[in-house]
Amino acid sequence: MTIPKLKRVKVSSEQELRNWLAKNSKHGQEVIIVTCNKKSPDKHISSDQVRNAFGELGWASDRSYTLDGNLVGHVASYV
Numbered sequence: 001m002t003i004p005k006l007k008r009v010k011v012s013s014e015q016e017l018r019n020w021l022a023k024n025s026k027h028g029q030e031v032i033i034v035t036c037n038k039k040s041p042d043k044h045i046s047s048d049q050v051r052n053a054f055g056e057l058g059w060a061s062d063r064s065y066t067l068d069g070n071l072v073g074h075v076a077s078y079v
Contacts, residue, residue, distance in 0.1 A: 003032075003065050004075060010034040012043040017050065021057040030077040032065075039070040050074050 009031055011017040017033065024031075035050060036043040047064060054061045054076050062075035 001065070003067070003073065004030075006030055006032045006075065008032045008034050008073065010071075011045065012036065014045050014049050014053065017045060018053050018057065021053060021059055025058060025078050027078055030062075030075065032073040032075055034067065034071050034073050037066075037070050037072050047072070047074070 009020055011020060011033060012035075017035070020033075033050065035045040038044050051061050051074075053059075054074075058079060059076045060079045062077065064075070065073045067073050
């Protein structure tokens, strides 16, 4: 499985994620939102929290990828 080469945006809290999504709502924009997995409990954002934020703020979720170390990448685009 090949990870797409898109702009990566690392966030470390659900509020930071929601703020970024709200400020960057551009039609057709596709990015990878990078979060930490459970190995980093102080910065962990669950996949459910990410998908909920996407849906509430008008973003479509595509795929998620396990990245290096404790990182997860969530591909999303503003619809």
